[in-house]
Every structure is written in structure tokens, then in C-alpha cells.
Amino acid sequence: MSRTLLLVLLLSPFLVFAQNKKVTGKVTDENGQPIADVTVSGKGSMVATISDENGNYSITVPATVRDLEFSSIGFASQTLRINGETLNVVMKVAAGELSQVVVTGYVQQNKRQSPGSVSVIKADEVANQPVASFDRAIQGKIPGVLSTSTSGQPGAPAQIIIRGQGSINGSNAPLFIMDGIEISSADFAALNTSDIETFTVLKDAASTAIYGSRGANGVVVISTKKGRAGATRVNYDFQVGWSELPPDKLPLMNSAQKIDYEVNYDRPDGLNPFGWSAFEQDSLSKIDNRMRDELFRKGKMQMHQLNLSGGSDKTVFYASVSVFDQEGIVRGTDFKRYTGRLNVEHRFSQFKLGINTTVGYSKRNSTLEESTYVGAPLNAVRWFNPYITLRDADGNYQIDFLQDQPNPLQEIEGVRRSTNQLKAVANAYLEYKAPFLPGLSARTNWGIDYSQIDSTSSADPATNLGGQQTGSMGMYGRYNGYFSRYTGTTSITYENEVGDHNFRISLFNEILKYKFNSNYFRGFGWMGPFKNEAGITPGTYDNGFIPEVAGNASQSALLSYFADGSYGYKDKYFLSAGVRRDGSSRFGAENKWATFGQVGFSWIMSDEAFLQNANFLDELKFKISYGSVGNQIGIGNFASRELYSATSYNGQPGVFLTNLANPSLRWEKKAILNTGFEFSLFNRLLVGSVEFYNSVTKDLFLNQNLSRTSGFGSIQSNLGELRNRGIEVGLTANLVRGVNWQWSLGANYTYNRNKIISQPGQPKNFSGVVINEEGYAANSLYLVKVAGVDPQTGEELYYDINGNITKVYSANDRQNVGTVIAPHFGGLTNTLTYRGITLDVVFSYAFGNVLYNNDRTNVENPDYWFSSLSSAMLNEWRKPGDITDIPSSEYVFRTTTTRFMEKGDFLRLRNIQLSYSLPKVWLDRIGVRNASVYLSGQNVHVWHNFKGYDPEFSNPVVTGSVYPQLRSYSLGLNIGL
Template identity: 30%
Template sequence: MKKVLLVLLALCTFVLNDVFAQSRKITGKVLGSDDGLPVTGATVRVVNSTIGVQTDANGNFSINVPSNATSLAISFIGFTTQNVSIAGKDVVDVKLQANNNQLTDVVVIGYGSGKRAANVVGTVSTVSSKEIENKPVANAFDALQGKVAGLQIFTSSGEPSETPSIRINGVGSLTASSSPLFLLDGIPVDQTTITSLNPNDFEDVTVLKDASSTSIYGARAANGVIYITTKKGSTNRPSTIQITTQAGIAKIANKDFFNRLMNAQQLLDFRLNIPTGLPGALTQQGVNDIRTQFGANTDTKWYDYFYKDQTPTFQTVANVNGGGGKTTYYVSAGYYKQPGLAYRSNYERYTLRSNINSVVNNWMQFGLNLSGGYDIRQTNPYGSNSTARGLGLLAAPYYPTVDPSGNDYTFIPGWNAYNPRYRASKNIDPRNKTSFNPTGYIQLTPFKGLTLKSQAGLDAYDYRFSTIRLPSYLGSINNGSVREEFQRNITRTVTNTAEYRFSFLQKNHMSVLAGQESIDNSFSGFWGSSTGQVDDRLILLNNGPSSRDLASYKSEYSFHSLFGRVSYDFDTRYFVDASIRQDKSSRFGANNRSATFWSVGGMWKLKEESFLKEVNWLDDLSLRVSTGTTGNSDFGVDNQNYLSLALGSTNTYNGGAGLAISAPGNPDLTWEKQQNTTFDVTATVFDKVRLDVAFYNRVTTQMLLAVPYAYTTGYSSIYQNIGKLKNWGWDVSLDFDVYKNRSKKAYITPYLNFNFNQNKVQELFNGKNYWVQQGTGVAWVVGQPVSFLYPIWKGVNSQTGLPEWYVPGADPGVTRKDDNAITNTFNTAGLQQNTGIGRYPKLNGGFGLNAGYQGFTLAAQFSFSTKKYLINNDRYFYENPSQFAGYNQYTTITDYWKQPGDVTRFPKYGVQFTQFDSRLIEDASFLRLKVFTLGYSVPESLLKRTKAIKGLNLFLTGRNLLTFTKYTGPDPEVDSNLALGTNPNTKQYTIGLDVKF
């Protein structure tokens, strides 16, 4: 038996030696063809065998193959399996083709290398350049409204240079800023900087929402992060020249508000029926006199006079991109012009960008992005309580705008006000802004897996603005005035990172990142003014002999940070990452300048488990969980850089210069902190339906609150870290392919996304259960959402015609509607109580459709907001005929009480119709057709004949084409507690042409 075993052992040894003698080693690297990034965890298998390995963290593999093997099969989820020949080869590099963009998009997760969306633990959403470019509006974020679940974007004004309000998953603070952190190619920038950039230069915009993706940014990331990546060239495709131009017109988005006002005959009839002796009453003779004086048929539509009927919009952009050897380039230039609809409103922008990236050798590469912009802008200042526009519709429609000869009046008769066009031409405020946003980096790979990167960038601008009243202005003839102001803002950022990516035991992949970042800002400015200029041609400061004045100012801050992250996955199935960051800020007290933020998160790819791998209809199923902390250092006020310090200021005493204490300071002031926990499930079924559902819980503590103090202390308030606020809710995204036919380039893909958010005040200061923000109509009530606090309207007493309000209980923070406790005597402070109406909307989102067929494309994008409420302050003026006698009013005011038994909206005439009570709190929910685009791409077969044109697209685009709302003010999209004199949003119609050479 022993001899037999020895013989068999010898035979096996001979066979094995023969096999190994005939095997060989193949090495290589697997990259994604779309982005050139390593594909971690890809399976490399010898065709027709069970021999296989997985790629490491850098996409590398090494495999022993039999001598008779001829090809390898490389596969990874989201990519098309590719067979490659290995005949006569020892090194094989492979570029996999993506087959599902949803799974292969590369996202930025905070420093270091990007990751594929399918492998990211954090909750992130990316919007591609196609969704952003060629929109007929200066602001890039406007195009994102309704595109990302949890991202709330409201444009509160029709000014072309308007910066929208942006929030991610609710409001993170009661008084500090709730705006996210904005990053441009990794460099922090101010939100206003984005308006100065060309949106066509954006490759994509990534929204980071949960702690796993934001905690690495620590400081200022409490409200999420918006990361903008600009376009780059490529050596994988031919160089191209692209020119895009479009032109169109802008109009008022929705005229329902203007149509609610009376015409001339309605207003005269109303005044004729007012009881004699009461404010605004007219006799028939008075009506006749008005018609005789101002024209029998005069019926002025004042909104046509305060706003232009339409204005032209125009933009053109051109770029050259490509590469040669190991260097890529993207160079672009752009021009945009949009006059505002309100007089003295305009925006004009010039942009230039150059992005260069070069691989010097196998261990060094560098890049330099240069971005510059110059814009000229003017804004209409006559909002709020100004009858020069904001409340200009109070003008009676029977006042004429032109004289008998058809010429415009300079001074409107009857109205006793200057023609708004004349006023705009004589009171000007030219402004210009020059911005510069360079970013440069150098990256070293001293040995396999280790990447060292240093990056530096600027967010810099010079802003000059003037306020000029020409001497020829009849309101101040030969007495012009000039104010010139100059501002310079520079934010410098330097970041250094070291990242090491490696694999062990084949299926274990890990990356370790460590970094340092320094940010400092300097803001300074000066202004001068004078009056008394006598000639429109001589309006410099030195031409004004009177009221000469000047001032200068300066403010600085800095951040210094250390951070790190560890990411690990097993078999590209189980993922864990953790991050930590320490920040120091000059804004906080000497005792508490440092804070540490952290996160931990995990992802489980259930689809990769054996019990789901063979389920053909399920393409992807992943579960993500994360929790962590972030910080906020933005107080939301102008002097925020020095609120922790005791400050002094100069004054004048007894004719001499003196010093006075202006702020008490707080050396213990520190970061506002937030903890965010998120559960997220993503799934793809039938290779058609994609669903993402996330639940989050955000708790903000140590809020930066200005705590009220007794005036006897010498100060009205002192900033402290106190209070607690909670936001929680759901983000849901769904899109599905109803139809897809690749051969006909046909597809129909509808989508829906929304965020449902609730907030609750959990703790205030000094043991208080509620606090009223004076003059805002808003209160913080412990255990309740941030709510409107106003006297609650009961109605009009049908027997007496008097108005009635509910009397609040002992605690105004608790809503009380007791029919046995009412009053007809109005008192703002005495009657205010919690209305039970939340200040912030609960549901925001969007839905739409992308479709195409044989070169034709259609995109419809709707956005909506529900449970959104707004104090409509306009109604106080337009529904108060006895308070504003003789002024124009809404047609609703005819519904007032006249005799016992009448059930009416308003009380009897002579009693004030409208007070500042709950009636003014309106449902400002809205649904808007935000963007509608119809395009056509000329077939390549036709373009080939030109031997020059590679692509030719024609497109028609509309913005804000439809608006559905019950809100009676000028525009429901205002993001504020109160709206008055709003400059309404605009709608645009444009036609465009895109050509590639």
C-alpha cells in the first residue's frame, strides 16, 4: 500500500510541475472608459475556467493562467462584461464600457479620489451638465429646482442678478445661516460667486446630504455641501470646438396678482357707493370731475408702466476642449445679457475659463484652472413700501400717463408722483463686479497606492457700486448726489492630502486619507459721497461741494483644520467608512476655538449576496446607514467675525474723540453643532426602475443665538451657544424607463422626487417655553415647529358688522380658539398667539419627463412646494380702502358688511378692513413648469458631408411657463416670513443653436 501511495504522489508531483511549468502570469489594470478611474473589485476570470481574481483599490490585478488560455473575461456591476485576448501578452490594460449611468457616475465624497456612485457610503445626488447648461437665466442653481430630493431652491425675485435661497433637508438653525457649503473644484466659494460663473462650464453639481459625506468638511458643513466640478478636456476623444448661442424674451411669470386690482370704472363705482362722509367717498359730481380732468376713457394698467412688457435675453458661449499626449485642456468664453422687467434693472456678464491638466510622468501630474468674470448690473430699489414700484399699483387707474399730445408725463397728474421711467433714468446705481477663481494642484504618486496632493485656490472679487442722483432730476434740481463704494473680498484656501489605497487577501480593499487645510479671508472697502453737483456731465465726487463724507472698513477670519478618513470594503459587498476633522476658527472665543467633528457609515450591497444574485429582475439593492457631526460658524450677520470679542468703538464727546465699549463679547462662544443620522435604501429593478428612499434625523445643538438681555446692562443681546432644533424627514427619488429603443434613439423616462421635512424647537434659552421674534410674525415655541405668531381672525359679526379676533390664553405659545373668548378691539401685542401654521414648507420636490426619438428630444421639469405659508403684506395696502382712501384696491373689497345678517369678508365701512392678523398668512404653495425644452439633433450622416461639423442641435426652451398657486401676492416663491412689494419672477422663451466642430 505504501508503494502505491508513493507512486501516486510522484505522479501528482509530476503533473503539477508540468501544469505550473506551462502556466504564466498576466498583470494589468481595469479602468472605466467614461472617466479613466480605477475599477475596484472587478472580476478578472480566465474564459472557460474557474480561475479568477479581483482588482485591488487601484484597479490592478495579477493572475496565473494556463498556457493554453487565450482570453480573459472582465466584469463588474454597471459595466458591460468584456473579453480580451491575452495571446502573446503579459500585460493587459482594460477599459470597461458603462452600461448603466446610474451605477457608474463618479461622485466627489470629500477630498481624495472620486468614487463611483454605486460604491459611495454617503447619501449623495449628482446633476449632470445637461440639466444645467443652456438655461435662459444667469443663476445656475435655478435649473436645479425640483431635480434633487431634499434640495430646496427658491428664487425670491425677478432681478436677473438675484441669488436664490438654498437649503438641504430643512433649516439647520434658528438664527445662524442655513445655507450649504459651496465648493468649486474643491475650493470653498461664496454663493454669490456662482452667479458670476458660466453654468455651461459645469461638468456636474453634486449634493452631499448625510454625515458620511459632509463630516469630512466639518466647519460650515452642517447644512450640507454643494460641490461643483468644472469641465475638463480628454485625450480619449478628438478635440472639439463648441459654440452655443440662444436668444429670447422675458415676461412676467404670472399676472394674476395684477389682475386682482380694480379697473378705473370699478374703483369709481366703489367710491361712489361709500357712505357719505367716510374716507374715499365720492359723489356723482366728484366722479364726473375726475373723468373730465383725467379723461373719460382713461384706464391705466399700472403694472405695464412699472414693468416692461418684455425684455430681450441673449447668451453665447464657446469652448475648445481636447488633449494631446498627456495633457488635456478646456478653454471657454461666455457672454450673457438680461435686462430686468423692472426699470433700472439689468445684468450683463462676461466669463473666461481655462482648465489645464497634465501628466508629467508616471509619478507626477498637475493642473491649473483659471476662471475670471466681469459683470455689470443694476437693481430696481423701489420695493417694500415704495410707491415707485413695490406699491405702485396703489395708483388710481383713472390717472393718465401721457399728455393730450401723447407724450409721457414727467409728473403724473393726480397721482402726484414722478413717472417711474423718468425716475429710473435720473436715479441710477451702476455696479460692476470683477471675479477671479483660480485653482491649482500638484499630485505625486511616489509608489503604488500612495497619492500626495497639494491644492490651492482663491475666491476673489472686486465690487464697485455707485448711487447717483443726476442734477437734472426735477425732484432735486441742480442738486445732484454721488456715492461711490469699493469692496474687495479674497478667500484663500490651501489643502494638502495624502491618500493610500491598497488591497489584501484579494477581496479586501482599503483607503486611508489624511489632510490639512487652511482658509483665510480678508474683506475690505471704502466709500465716499458728496452732493451739490449741477451738471449731468460732471457727477464725480469732487464735483459736489456739499455733504462730503468718507469711510473705510475691514474684516478678517481664518480656519485651520486637520482631517482624516478610512474607507474599507470586503468583496465590493460590505463597505465601511469613518472620518474625523478638527477645526479651529478665529470667529470663536479664545476658550473654545477648536471643535472636532466625526462620522461613521456603512453600506451593504444585498444584490451581491448569493440569495439575491440569481434574482434576474433585481439589478441593484443597497442599504446605507450613517451618523456623524458637523459644525456651523456662520452667524448670519454682518459683524460675525468678531462677535466673541469685547469691542470698542470711537465716538465724539465734548467736541473730542472718545472710546466706548460697543460689544461685551463672549470668550466661551464656539461652534454650533449638528448630528445627522441617515438610513438610505436604493434599488434598481428590471433595468428600468430606479428608487432611492432615505430617512434622516438632524439635531442642532449649541445654536448661535443672540440671547436677549435687559437694556439696563447696556446691551440688547449677547451671542451664546444655547438651544436645540430638530429636523427629520424623507427624501424620495424615483425614475423609470417607460420605453427604450436604442436603434431608434427612442426613450421615455419620467421622474419624481420630493422631500418631506418637519422641524421642532426642542429647547430655548433661560428656561423659556417660547420666544417671539419682534416684528417678524414668527415665534419659537418649544415642542412646536417654527411657527407664525399673529392675532387669530375669527370673522365679521353678521349682526354688528364688527371684526372679531380670538383672545389668547395665558401662554401665547399655545393656540386657543375659544368662541367664548373673543374681542372686537384689535391689539397686536395683546392678541398675538401661535397660529399653528409652520413657517417652513413641509413638502418640496419636482417631477418631469425626458423623452426622445430619432434625434428629437423633449424635457419637461416641474417643481412644487406645499404647506408653504407667507405673510402677504401687500394685502394690508390693497384691502384697506378706508385706510388708503382714493388708492386702488383689490376687487375683493366690495364684499363688506352693510346690514344685519350679511355674511361678508370685511367689516362695515369706516372700520379698518385689514389688520396684521392671521388673514394675511396665506398658503403660498405652488406648482411651476420650471423648464420645458424641445430639441432636434441633425443626423450625423448629413453632417459628415460638411467634413467639419460634428454636431448640430436646435432647441427651444421655456422657463416658468406655467404657475399654479392660490397665493394672491405677486409671486409665491418668495422665501421669507413676509412678502411686500416683491419684484415678481419672470418667464422666458428662447431659441438656441449648438454647433460642434
């Protein structure tokens, strides 16, 4: 099919010309002051312009246009009938939140009308936060949205979950749409935060239903900045700062304590097993190897951003370039990003044509995270003996020779991982408003999200990792991955107003194709003068440097047809409904297609007669929606088929079964009920919303356990039902709204109760310490409860399944002890302004979950006496009568117990910022439009009781070598010309 040909086909019949007329006027506010940047558009046409500094505008519209629409953020929109050549307008400040415009991705809706659960964050709320990716910037800002950081490594993304985990094996990530096309959440690091105008988070079925399957976990709609007509504006942002390691709450023994423990605490291997002499004990006790100082540093950060926007009545543009450079706090890690963007929009006759493009290049040097590999530098912080220095007397790197633990500095220097990513996101759209039938319009939007990864890893022969490679002489490897996703959405819409009724109906068609291919090699014998591929020694039978080579490719596709409509009566009662049919390539022939739909109702109660006397009430809106969405992400591209993969034996090619067939594998379906109130009280003193939701996922992607005599432990199936039910409250109190002083407080709170309703055939499904059990929340911990230590014998005591205390550890006494995902979470904000000085404080919090501290299982294990240990071990039981919670080292060390379970509650001071906007009077003298300076801190303090660096993890089980989250400070400057 030739798409370009058809596009031409599309355009050709519609070049219709008509008579034009010109209208001019002035836009002022209620005080007679001119208002600039008000959008003036001809209703039913593509023509639009913007008022200038003096509030004057001039617009030329086709003769068929009868009304002009005036809109501007913060003001109530108006539509006025053209009567002659002049039309002056007085704009009134928006009475409330409900006049706001909400971009839900496909359609623009008035918030008043929208029955859905929608939260909006504007760019300036998250501007100036020096995080490398914007998903982190929204932590604590939106009710129902839990944004947890996966790690502090520069460039690493946060994980966003909207209203609880709705899937166990499927994906829980929301859909990210940027300018109408889907982008990968993992690639946010390559995009420039400052290019973003708004984030809109869609949480319920009514608002997400037009995204159908991909919107099952919520949708984050991102709009980038567009140009505006008028003089070209230039903005420059600069930021500099640093980040550092937060405090560690897992205290380890210092040298004196460790020597004491080895020499004086009895154990199966005996006292003083290394045989330190008295002299050695004394001198070793004084050594401080300063491991943390050696491995960690303050990471510096710098950011520059320049953007331009401008244009004329017909054409507007927005362009930006940025540079972001952040050092990681572990030596040898850093992240650099360069981006450029150009958004152009052009109107001509009945058409609007737009192109948004961005290109980003990022380069990241990183270390191995979340691993229990002995050679990982971050494990060295916990495991290296405190009395062994990192360098010997001659200054050479020294390993921990007592336990053959490698030297972390040598590993960081000699083991390099470097990932370069080139990312391009582009979309082009064409809109048409039919002149022959006002209210009829069409739009087509085509976009591509392309990313290319070039990642190299290398290990010097001298390092621990290098010695483990094939041939034992280091390695150099390169991975190249190419990912592209293109989306095409075409729609036709008709809307009209007849008396008290207004309605809109739209028909859509959408296609999505995702492709990736990759290749990879790893060569060995990496020695000699070259630090790249040239250093690889070709492999022969004799030298053993046989390289590894592999490649892979896959694709998937989605096809959808949907219709969406809305109806309003008297601008007080609104109804919306939609239906959608989706087909996915992932499922077997029988199950490719599924149908979804939604219906919603909203009612502006404050406009009703019975509430006219409630003066305290500015606005009250009631809304309710119900709909279904589907999910097909999180399973393999060909998960329903029997698959054989390549292998070899004795140098001969073979295949083996890697995926069991399940032809009935089908869409996971979620049904969401959402209802609530949006309100504004006491003349916008208190604005907020309360929502209740109930979301049930059926046909959950679950692994159906099989008898392992089948050769597999499980098969991917649709089984079971999961429910997320909760309440979200968001409140903003605008306490002071004076000319000089402004003060507002905001709070949001979400309680999400997650429960696995059913898991047919396998009520308990566990792996490691995590269990999914019927009747309980997903991702719970499955541990034996500990009852303390017997003071007479030093044995650890447990509670059996009936609650009785026993000395015998049995796997049958494991029970469900709590979920890892916090059911209560939210944020608090405080904004105080005096003249040009603003203080902004944001807290985020979560509580009610438990975490498994795997790090402690390594440093509280008495069998690891030859390694570094937690100072809690000094309390080990030694003689009858000792009261402690650390059992005697005589007994088998059990890790699957609540001894290692800790509460995950925390309160985080996420962001604190003090900014000063220079007064206009000064700036006018130097021809600058606006300028401000600011100081800000991120993650400044966290109140928590987790014995580690930070209690926030997206992975239920903390494994070793976790890169801590950063505490950072920065200073910045904005100038606008």
C-alpha cells in the same frame, strides 16, 4: 512662512526615474464596436491616456506598474493585469447606478462604496437653460434640495436649502466647492453654467464630514470640465429668447371702481373727500394709465458660448469664453456677463499638475427691491392712483399729486444703481503617486476666490429720491468692495487591496482665510453736466452738501486637521470613518477648537446569496451613516467680543457699544443620522432611492432675549436645539428604452419636518410677524386668527386664545399659525425621445407652508383711500346685514392677523424643452461632430393661490416692492466640431 519655498522642498526629494514599458490595445464593447474616450491609466502611477475613435490606445507606464485601469462613463470599470505588449479590453455596460463614480470633492469614490447621501446632476441635465446662474437650474431636480428664487431680477441668486433649515440665526446656505476651493454662492451670476461638468450634492454627515464645519448645511461640489486627449474639439452654443412678467393675482381697482369707492363708500374722512364733480367722476373713470405696460416690458436675452478641449497623453486643456446678456422686465434693469476659463492638466513622471482658472466680469443695472419706500418704482404699480396718468397733457412726467407719490418712470430714469463685479477663481493642484510604495499618494491644492465689486448709485435732483438727499439736490455714490478667500488643502493618502479587503486612509490639513475691505462715498449736489463723480459739488457749510464717507475691513480664518478612511470587504460591505478638528477665529480663546467625526456603513444586499433569486432586483444597497458637523457662519467675525464702533456728535468723534461680549460663544453643532436604500429594479426599469434622515442642531445660534433695560434686546448666544427630520424619495422610471423611442419619468419628494426642540429661557421669540417658538417649526407666523366680519356692525371678529369669538383685538391672542418654509417639496420630470427629437419637462412643487402677504396690507387699508386699492375693498361692509370679509372702514385696521396669511402651495412648470439633434449622416457631410437645436420655456406656468405674482420667497415675510419672477422662452443651437 514662505510657502513657495516649502513647495519646492516638497518636490525636490521625489524626482525618481524608472524604466518604462509600452502597452497598446483596443477597447470594444460587447458587440465588438470600438469605444472612444475610454480612460486608460496605469494603476499606481500618474500616467493616463484615452482611446481614439477606433478604440485604439497606446500607453507608456513605469516598469513598476502591473495593472491597467479602464473606465468610462456608462461602462463598468475594469482593472486588468498587463501581460506583454498588448492588452485588449471588452467593456460592459454599467450594470447599474452603483458603478458610477462620485466626486465628493476630496476623494473619488465608487458610488457602491459610499455610505453617504449623495445626488449627482450631470451637465447635460441642466444645459441649455438660460438662467443666469446655475443654482436656479437645479430646482426640482434633487430630493432634499429646496432651491427658491429670491427674485426675478436678472443676476439675482437663488437660495438653496438642503434638508431644511438647520439654523435660525446662523447661515442655512450650503457650502459651494468648485474644483476643490470654496466659492461664494452670491457670485454664481459671474460664472458660466456651461463650464460645469457635474454638480454633486452631499447631504449627510458621512459625505460632508470631510468638509467639517463648513459642510453643516450640506455641500454642493462642482466640477468644471476638463480637457481630454485627442483631437481638439470645439463647441459653440447660442441662445436667444425673452422673458416677461407672469400674471398678477392681486387685482387692483381700475379707475371706475376707484372713483366709485371714493364717492360712494362712507369712511371717517367722509364721502368723496377729493370733491370730484360729476363731470370729473365721469372723465376720470375712463382713464387707464397703463402702468404695467409703461413700467414693464419683455426682456430680451442672448447668450454665446464657445469652448475648446483637447490635448495629448500628457497634457489636456479646456478653454471657454462666453457672453450673456439679459434685459430685466422692469425698464432700466439688465444684466451682462462675460467669462473666460482655462483648465490645464499636465502629467509628468509621478506627478499631475493642474491649473483651473476662470475670470468673469458682470454688470448689473437694478432697482430697489423689497422695500416699502414710497419712491420705489415697483410700489408704484400697486399704489399709484389708476386715474392719474404718468404724463400730463404736455408730455411731462406727472406725480400722483393727490398723495405726493413720485412718478415711477422718472424714478427709474433718474435713480440708477449699477454694480460691476470682477470675479476670478483659480486653483492649482499637484498630485504625486509614490513609485516606491504603490497606493501612497499626496496632493496639495491651493486656490483663491477673488471678487471685486464696484457699485455706483445716483439720484437725479428731479427725482423723489434725489430730493431727499443731504442738500436736496441729488446724489452720486460709489462703493468698492474687495473680497478674497484663499484655501489650501494638503493630503496624503494610502490605499491598498489585500485579497478580499481593500482600504484607504487619508490625512488632511486645510487652511482658509477670508478677507474683505471696502470703501464707500456718497457726494451731493449732483447737478450740472456730469453724470459721474465729476458732478458732485464739494460740500461747504453754506451749501450743505456734506459728503458721506466710510470704509470697513474684516477677516476670518479657519484651520483644520482631519483624517478619513474607508474599508471594504468582498466588495460588498463597506465601512468609512473620519475625525476632524477645526479651529475658527470667530470664537473666544476657550472655544476656538471643536472636534467632529463620522462613521458610515454600506451593504450591497443584492450581492448576497439570499437575494440571488430575486430576479426583479438588479441592485439593492443599504446604507447608514451618523456624524457630527459644525457651523460658524452667519455670526459676525468677532461676535464673541465686546465691540465699540465709531460715531460722532456735534462734529466730535465718539464710540458706542455695538456688540455685547459673549466669551462662551461657540460652534453650532449638528448631528446627522442618515439611512436608506438605493435600488434598481426590473433591469433598470425603476431606479431610485429612499432615505430617512434625522438632523439635530445643538448650541443653536440664537439671540438670547435680554431685559431691554440692558440697552439691548438680545445677545448672540448658543441656546436651544433644532431638529430636521425627514424622508426623501427619488425615483426614475425608464419606461421605454428602444432604439428609436426612449421615455423616462422621474419624481422626487421630500418631507422635512422642522421643529425647535428647545429654546431655554425664551420659549417664544418673535419679531414682527415671524416667531420661533419651542415645539413648533422655525420661522412660523404669529398672528391673531380672524373669524370673519360681524354682519350687524361691520367689525372684524377674532378668535381669542381659547377659541372664543371676540370683537376685541388683543396682542395676547396671537398664536402660531404655520411655517413659512414648505415642509413638502420636490419635482417631476418627463423625458421623451424619438430618434433625435427630445421633449423634456420639469415640474417643481412645494406645499404645506403659509405666507404673509405684506403687499395686501397696503392695498387693503381703508385709511389709504387716497391711494390705489385692491378691488376686494369693493366688498367692504357698508350697512347692517352685509356679509363680507372686509370690515367697515370705521374701525382700526389691524394687520397682524390671519386675514393676510395665505397658503404657499404651488406647482410650477419649471422647464419645458423640445430639442432636435441633427442626424449624424447629415453632419458627417459637413464635417460637424454634433449639432442640435432647441426651444425651451422656463417658469411657463405656476398653479398657485397666492395673491401676488409668485408664491416663492426666500424671505419669510414679503415686504413691498417685490421684483416678480420671470416667465421666459428661448431658442438655441449647439454645434460641436
